[in-house]
Amino acid sequence: MNVHVDGAVHDVAKHLQADLENLTAGMTAMFVDVIPEFRHDDAVRRLMIASTSSNLLAILDMLALGISLDDITVPPAAAEYARRFAQHDLSLEALLRAYRLGEHMVVQRAMTALGRLELSMEDALATTSRIALLTNSYIDQVIEGVIDIYENERRRWDARSDAARAAQVRAVLDTEGLDLASAEKMLSTSLRGWHLAAIIWTRPGSPAQAGAGLRAGAAILAAATGKTPLTISADEQTYWAWISSAGKPVLDVPRLEEELGRHPALRIAIGDPSSGLDGFRQTFRDAQRARNVAVTGADPDRSLTLHSHVALAGLLVDHLTDVKAWAERVLGDLMRDDDATIRLRETVQVFLDARGSFTDAATRMHVHKNTVHYRVRKAEEILGHPLTESRLDIEVALLACAQLGLRSVEGARRPS
Known part of the structure; x- marks a missing residue:
């Protein structure tokens, strides 16, 4: 020293x-x-x-x-x-x-x-x-x-602010008879233009990174729309978000998907654009249904779910038991969960979307036209009738299988 x-x-x-x-x-x-x-x-x-x-x-x-x-x-x-x-x-x-x-x-x-x-x-x-x-x-x-x-x-401080803002947003969403001026005063923002709602969430199992992930999700949404969203924390692993603008919001879907690819635990469901106070509520309901499809559906690894792509499934998702029972009656053993039957369902779905064109369906699926022809005939054998019979029911049932993950392991033969 x-x-x-x-x-x-x-x-x-x-x-x-x-x-x-x-x-x-x-x-x-x-x-x-x-x-x-x-x-x-x-x-x-x-x-x-x-x-x-x-x-x-x-x-x-x-x-x-x-x-x-x-x-x-x-x-x-x-x-x-x-x-x-x-x-x-x-x-x-x-x-x-x-x-x-x-x-x-x-x-x-x-x-x-x-x-x-x-x-x-x-x-x-x-x-x-x-x-x-x-x-x-x-x-x-x-x-x-x-x-x-x-x-x-x-x-x-954020939690306290979020709680107050969340209460205001919930009131705007749920209060019947609420006029536009009162709703705008509650949210301190204009509701007269267009709105695009999104639900951002993290997969279970990553709570430590949930906050950072949700903030990243809000930033990704902002980058894909060019607008800063109104966000509230619905819970520890979920954000609600709205993009609002005078004109109809434009969503850069490729950019959104690319950015989400860098955040494996992050998921976003997006409603359809809608205007005014009713639109603020409607696009959020759309986003909720899109999220329900995402968490219930056949592709749990999908990071982005657009309501415009799953609108019909979104209407069905709250009635899964009844929908599955109905789909089994329509499709029978075409509901089975083996790889061969799954390929048949996919082929029939593309074939019907191609308006019954074997050539167009083959091009979309990158297979030979004879392959499509064989699979369609095989599906008709399982159904017991041509696809032109009860075509709408078949298309809806196939969509439910594809988007909601409906399967029948043992098969479900229709009564003769």
Whole structure:
């Protein structure tokens, strides 16, 4: 241990303590000048000054009294300022930048004070190094606490804000007889244009990343529409979102699918665009039905579900037991769950969509026309009649199988 260095550190700290008021004023002025987020109203500005002063006093006490880093905690004023920073939705990066700028100023002022002492070059360098190391260690330790305080407050504040906003949105969705002006006042937004609702959720099993995933989903939706969505947290793993605009929203589906491919646990269901207050509600109901198809359906790995692609299945999804019983009566053993029968169903569905053209169906499926012909005849044998008989029932039943994952493992023969 170097006695000269210890004494010099103590003397420098005492000198800075005597000038604490000016040091605090200079540091806070620098923050306001360099960091836009620090340009507060009077009340928060006073808290910023108290936070700065308390951190400076803690650093100087540590240097002057040899206080162990193990005993260092975030000063109360600094903790409250971090919470206020979070409540005002100011960036954590700006707050951390201030701590680093403040660290730099403390070391610079310490070096100036050190110049007044009669020390050898070696002791002066060692003293500067000691002060810089201790100050840096203090800042590192306090920053860890500040980050926890900020993030906890951000979550708490967001949850409270989301709860209030969610209650307002639910009221707009559910209150009968609510007029347009009242609904707009409740949501603080215009409902006169077009709306496109989406439900964003994360798959079960990834709760730790759910919050970040949902925020990513909202950002992806914004990028795919060019509009910032109104979002509320329906639960820990679900966002409700609306894109609103004067004109009909345009959705860049390829971009949306590409971005979702980078987030394997993320899912989005989207309603059809609709206008006005009724449209705000209707597009959300569409999104709900699309989500029901997504979570119930045959393709659980599908990340994007558009209501426009599953509208009929969305009407059927709430009656799965009855729909399955009806589909079994229509399709019989064509409902079986083996690979060969699944191929038959897929072929019949494409064939009917191709208006009975073997050539067109073969082109769509990238198989030979004779393959389509064979599979169609095989399906008709299983059905016991041509596809032209009860064609609409067959098409709806096949769609239910394809989009809702309906299967009959043992088969279901229709009564003769």
